[in-house]
Amino acid sequence: MSRRRAASAASGASGLVPRLLASYRDITLEALLSNLPARRPAYLYELIPEYPRRPGKGLRAALCLATCRALGGRLERALDSAVAIELFHNAFLVHDDVQDGSERRRGGPTLSAEHGVGIAVNVGNAMTLLALGRLRANRERLGPSLAWRILAESEEMMRHSLEGQALELAWIRDNACDLTEDDYFRMCLKKTSWYTCIYPCRVGALIATDGRFEVGRLDRFGWYLGAAFQIQDDLLNLAGDYASYGKEIAGDLWEGKRTLMLIHLLRTASEPVRERVRRFLGKSRGERTEQEIRWLLGLLAESGSLDFARRAARELAEVALAEGMVALGDVPDSEDKSFLLQMVRYVIERDR
Amino acid sequence: MSRRRAASAASGASGLVPRLLASYRDITLEALLSNLPARRPAYLYELIPEYPRRPGKGLRAALCLATCRALGGRLERALDSAVAIELFHNAFLVHDDVQDGSERRRGGPTLSAEHGVGIAVNVGNAMTLLALGRLRANRERLGPSLAWRILAESEEMMRHSLEGQALELAWIRDNACDLTEDDYFRMCLKKTSWYTCIYPCRVGALIATDGRFEVGRLDRFGWYLGAAFQIQDDLLNLAGDYASYGKEIAGDLWEGKRTLMLIHLLRTASEPVRERVRRFLGKSRGERTEQEIRWLLGLLAESGSLDFARRAARELAEVALAEGMVALGDVPDSEDKSFLLQMVRYVIERDR
Numbered sequence: 001m002s003r004r005r006a007a008s009a010a011s012g013a014s015g016l017v018p019r020l021l022a023s024y025r026d027i028t029l030e031a032l033l034s035n036l037p038a039r040r041p042a043y044l045y046e047l048i049p050e051y052p053r054r055p056g057k058g059l060r061a062a063l064c065l066a067t068c069r070a071l072g073g074r075l076e077r078a079l080d081s082a083v084a085i086e087l088f089h090n091a092f093l094v095h096d097d098v099q100d101g102s103e104r105r106r107g108g109p110t111l112s113a114e115h116g117v118g119i120a121v122n123v124g125n126a127m128t129l130l131a132l133g134r135l136r137a138n139r140e141r142l143g144p145s146l147a148w149r150i151l152a153e154s155e156e157m158m159r160h161s162l163e164g165q166a167l168e169l170a171w172i173r174d175n176a177c178d179l180t181e182d183d184y185f186r187m188c189l190k191k192t193s194w195y196t197c198i199y200p201c202r203v204g205a206l207i208a209t210d211g212r213f214e215v216g217r218l219d220r221f222g223w224y225l226g227a228a229f230q231i232q233d234d235l236l237n238l239a240g241d242y243a244s245y246g247k248e249i250a251g252d253l254w255e256g257k258r259t260l261m262l263i264h265l266l267r268t269a270s271e272p273v274r275e276r277v278r279r280f281l282g283k284s285r286g287e288r289t290e291q292e293i294r295w296l297l298g299l300l301a302e303s304g305s306l307d308f309a310r311r312a313a314r315e316l317a318e319v320a321l322a323e324g325m326v327a328l329g330d331v332p333d334s335e336d337k338s339f340l341l342q343m344v345r346y347v348i349e350r351d352r
Numbered sequence: 353m354s355r356r357r358a359a360s361a362a363s364g365a366s367g368l369v370p371r372l373l374a375s376y377r378d379i380t381l382e383a384l385l386s387n388l389p390a391r392r393p394a395y396l397y398e399l400i401p402e403y404p405r406r407p408g409k410g411l412r413a414a415l416c417l418a419t420c421r422a423l424g425g426r427l428e429r430a431l432d433s434a435v436a437i438e439l440f441h442n443a444f445l446v447h448d449d450v451q452d453g454s455e456r457r458r459g460g461p462t463l464s465a466e467h468g469v470g471i472a473v474n475v476g477n478a479m480t481l482l483a484l485g486r487l488r489a490n491r492e493r494l495g496p497s498l499a500w501r502i503l504a505e506s507e508e509m510m511r512h513s514l515e516g517q518a519l520e521l522a523w524i525r526d527n528a529c530d531l532t533e534d535d536y537f538r539m540c541l542k543k544t545s546w547y548t549c550i551y552p553c554r555v556g557a558l559i560a561t562d563g564r565f566e567v568g569r570l571d572r573f574g575w576y577l578g579a580a581f582q583i584q585d586d587l588l589n590l591a592g593d594y595a596s597y598g599k600e601i602a603g604d605l606w607e608g609k610r611t612l613m614l615i616h617l618l619r620t621a622s623e624p625v626r627e628r629v630r631r632f633l634g635k636s637r638g639e640r641t642e643q644e645i646r647w648l649l650g651l652l653a654e655s656g657s658l659d660f661a662r663r664a665a666r667e668l669a670e671v672a673l674a675e676g677m678v679a680l681g682d683v684p685d686s687e688d689k690s691f692l693l694q695m696v697r698y699v700i701e702r703d704r
Contacts, residue, residue: 037511043525044518095477098450099470118451118521121473122514125447128480129510136503144496151488158481159389162474166396169470173395 017346020339024065024082025058027075032083036130043115047123048130051090054106057352059229061086063343064200067218070328070336073208077141081150081203084134088154088195091127092161094120099169100255101285104248146211150203153215157199164191171258177278179263181312185227187258192233193226201340218327221340224320229347231313234259235306236351238297253293256281260312261305269303313348320344369698372691376417376434377410379427384435388482399463399475400482403442406458409704411581412437415695416552419570422680422688425560429493433502433555436486440506440547443479444513446472451521452607453637456600498563502555505567509551516543523610529630531615533664537579539610545578553692570679573692576672581699583665586611587658588703590649605645608633612664613657620655665700672696 032052037045061082068078096102097110098120104110112120135154138147167187171179201222205213237252238261252259266274277299280292300306321344331337384404389397413434420430448454449462450472456462464472487506490499519539523531553574557565589604590613604611618626629651632644652658673696683689 041515041518042522044515095473099473101469116521116525117453117469119518119525121447121451122517122521125480125510126514126518128477129507129514132484132507132510136500136507139500144500148488148491148496155481155484155488158477162478162481163393163396165474166393166471166478169468169474170394173468173471 016335016339017342020066020335021058021062021346024062025056027065027079028058028061028082028086029053031079032086035083043119044123044126047111047115047119048090048127050108050111051093051106052086054108055352056106057350058086059343059347060089060196060200063197063222063340064204066336066339067201067204068208069204070331070334070340071205071208071213073204078204078207080134080137080141081207082200084131084154085200085203087127087131087134088158091124091131092195094124094127096165098124099165100251102248102251102255104251142207142210146206149206149211153199153202153206157195160190160194164189164194167191168258172256175256175278175282176258177266177274177281179258180267181260181263184258184260184263188227188230189223192230193223196229197222197226218324221320221324221327224316224323225344225347228313228316228320228344231260231309231316232348232350234261235309235313238300238306250293250297253296254285254288256285256288259309261300261309264305264308265300265303268305269299273299317344317348368687368691369694372418372687373410373414373698376414377408379417379431380410380413380434380438381405383431384438387435395467395471396475396478399467399471400442400479402460402463403445403458404438406460407704408458409702410438411695411699412441412548412552415549415574415692416556418688418691419553419556420560421556422683422686422692423557423560423565425556430556430559432486432489432493433559434552436483436506437552437555439479439483439486440510443476443483444547446476446479448517450476451517452603454600454603454607456603494559494562498558501558501563505551505554505558509547512542512546516541516546519543520610524608527608527630527634528610529618529626529633531610532619533612533615536610536612536615540579540582541575544582545575548581549574549578570676573672573676573679576668576675577696577699580665580668580672580696583612583661583668584700584702586613587661587665590652590658602645602649605648606637606640608637611661613652613661616657616660617652617655620657621651625651669696669700 029052033049036048039046064082064085065075065078069075093105094111097105098112098117101112102110103113110120111123115123131154135147135151138150142150164187168191170176171187198219199222201218202213202215205218206215234252234257237259238250248254253262262277266277269277277296280288280296321341324341324344328337328340381404385401388400391398416434416437417427417430421427445457446463449457450464450469453464454462455465462472463475467475483506487499487503490502494502516539520543522528523539550571551574553570554565554567557570558567586604586609589611590602600606605614614629618629621629629648632640632648673693676693676696680689680692
C-alpha cells in the first residue's frame with residue numbers, strides 16, 4: 001500500500017478510531033472500577049474514579065490493547081496492564097494539576113481545586129500504587145519473567161515522564177526564553193510520547209509475543225505519534241472549544257508553558273516584542289492579566305506561530321504513519337492494525 | 353531476662369543505639385548516593401540528596417539492616433532494600449511537606465518552600481521511582497521469588513501510609529473535633545508504625561531467612577515502637593529545641609494536626625474551651641495567629657494533655673519492649689538484637 005493510499009484509508013470516515021477507542025475505553029474503565037479498594041478512609045479511594053469517569057479518550061489503554069491484538073495476542077492478557085497504564089496516566093494528571101495550579105480538567109474542577117493540594121497529592125500517589133498492584137497481578141497471568149519485564153518498562157516510562165516534567169518545570173522556573181524547537185521535541189519525547197504511545201505499544205507487543213517482540217520496533221511510530229498528539233493538544237489549549245476540550249482555554253499561557261508555538265514566537269519575533277513576551281513570562285501566574293493573554297494569543301496567530309505548529313503536527317503525523325507502516329509491515333491486516341495507523345490522523349484532527 | 357532487667361539494660365549509657373544508628377545511616381546513605389542517575393535535567397536528581405544528606409536519624413534503614421543481621425542475615429543482602437526504605441521515606445517527607453505547606457525540614461527549607469510545589473512533587477515521585485528500581489535490583493541479589501515478596505510488602509506499606517495520610521488530611525479538612533484516642537492510634541498504626549517499623553523489620557527478617565520468616569511475628573513490636581516514636585515526635589514538635597528538632601516549633605498546631613494531646617484536650621476540656629479550640633481548628637493555616645498558638649500551647653500543658661501523651665509514649669514503649677523480647681526470644685544474643693530492643697527507649701528519650 002503506498003503512503004498516499006494508506007493516508008487516504010486512514011482519513012476515511014469509517015469511524016473505526018472513535019468506535020474502537022470507545023470500546024477499549026469501556027473495557028478498561030470497567031476493569032479499573034471493578035477492583036478498587038473499599039471506600040474508607042474518606043478522600044482517598046472514592047476519589048480515584050473521578051478523572052477516569054469524566055469524558056476522556058482512553059487513548060493510552062487503547063494503544064496497548066490494540067497493539068496486543070494486532071500482533072495476535074488476546075485482549076484479556078493485556079487488561080491488567082491497560083488498567084495500570086490508565087492509572088499511571090490519571091496519577092500524572094492529578095499531580096500535573098497540582099504542579100501547574102490548574103483549575104479545570106475534563107470539564108470539571110481539578111482534584112486540587114476541589115479538595116486541596118494535600119488530598120490531591122495523596123490520591124495521585126494512590127493511583128500509582130494501584131497501578132503497581134496491577135503490574136504485580138501480571139505475574140499470575142503472564143508468568144514472572146514477562147511480568148518483571150513489564151515492570152522494568154514501566155519504570156523506564158516513569159523515568160522519562162518525570163524527566164520531561166522536570167524539563168518543563170525548569171523552563172518556567174528559570175524563565176527560559178532562548179529555547180529551540182529541538183529542545184521542545186526532546187521534552188515532548190520524554191513528557192508525552194513515552195508514556196502516551198511508546199510505553200503502551202511496547203507493553204501490548206511484549207504481551208502478544210510473550211516477550212519476544214523487539215521493543216524498539218514501534219518506538220519511532222510512538223515517538224512521532226506522541227509529538228503530533230502533544231502539539232494538537234497545545235493548539236486545542238489555545239483555540240479549542242471549552243465544551244469539548246474540558247480545560248481552561250489558554251491555560252498554557254496562564255501557566256507560561258513552553259509550547260512549540262511560544263518557542264517559535266520567541267525565536268522569530270523582533271527584539272522589542274521578544275522582550276515584552278519575556279517580561280510577561282517572567283511574571284507569576286497570579287500577576288498575569290486577561291488582557292495580556294489576549295495580546296499574546298493575537299501575537300501567536302499574527303506571527304505565524306500557530307500555523308507553524310499546525311504544519312509541524314501534520315508533518316509529524318505523516319512521518320508517524322510512514323513509521324507505523326514500516327513497523328507493522330509484516331503484521332497481517334486487521335481492524336486493530338488499521339486502528340493503530342488511523343490513530344495518526346485522529347490525533348491531529350480531534351477537537352478534544 | 354526479666355522485663356525490668358531488660359529495660360534497665362536498654363537504658364544503659366552504652367551508646368549502642370547512637371553508634372549503630374550512625375553506622376547504618378552512613379552505609380545506607382553511601383549506597384543511596386553512589387547510584388543516582390546523571391544530574392540532568394535540572395531540578396530533579398540533583399535535589400534527591402537534599403533531605404537524605406541533612407541530619408536525620410536513619411531509623412528505618414537501621415531497623416531493616418539490624419533485623420536482618422540479628423536473624424543471621426548478611427548486611428549486603430539487605431542493602432538495596434534499606435536504600436529503597438530511605439528513598440520511600442524521603443519521598444513521603446517531600447510530599448508531606450507539600451501537603452502540609454511546611455517551611456522547614458531537618459534544619460533547612462523544605463523542597464517546596466525553596467523550589468515550589470511543582471518541582472517538589474516531581475522530586476518526591478522520582479524518589480519513589482528510584483526506590484522501585486532498588487526493589488527490582490533485589491531480583492539479582494535475592495532471586496525472583498523473594499524479590500516479588502518484598503515488592504508485595506512494599507506495596508502493602510505504601511497502602512497503609514497513604515491511608516494513614518488520608519485519615520489525617522480528612523480530619524483537618526472536615527475539622528473533626530470528636531476523635532478518640534483509638535482513632536489516633538489507628539491513624540498512627542497506618543501513618544507511622546507501618547512504614548517506620550513494621551515494614552523495615554519485616555523486610556530485614558524476610559531477607560535474613562530467605563522468605564521463611566513468619567512476617568507477623570515482629571508486627572506488634574513494630575506497631576508499639578512506631579506509636580511511641582510518633583507521640584515523642586508530636587511532643588518534640590510542641591516543645592522541642594529547633595536546633596536539634598529541625599522543624600518549625602509547634603508546626604503541628606499551625607497545621608491543625610490531630611495529635612494525641614490535642615485529641616485528649618478536646619475530649620477533656622470544658623465546653624466553652626472546647627468551642628474555642630474548635631473555632632481555632634476551623635481556621636485555615638494563614639488565619640491562625642502567633643497569639644492563638646501560644647494560648648493553645650499553654651492550654652495543652654495546663655490541661656495535662658502533654659503529660660497524658662508523655663505517659664502514653666512511656667507505656668507504649670514498655671509494651672514494645674515486652675513484645676520485642678517475645679518476638680526475638682529464641683534469637684541468639686547479638687549487638688543487633690540489643691540495638692532493636694534498646695531502640696524502644698531511644699525513641700522516647702531522643703531530642704530530635
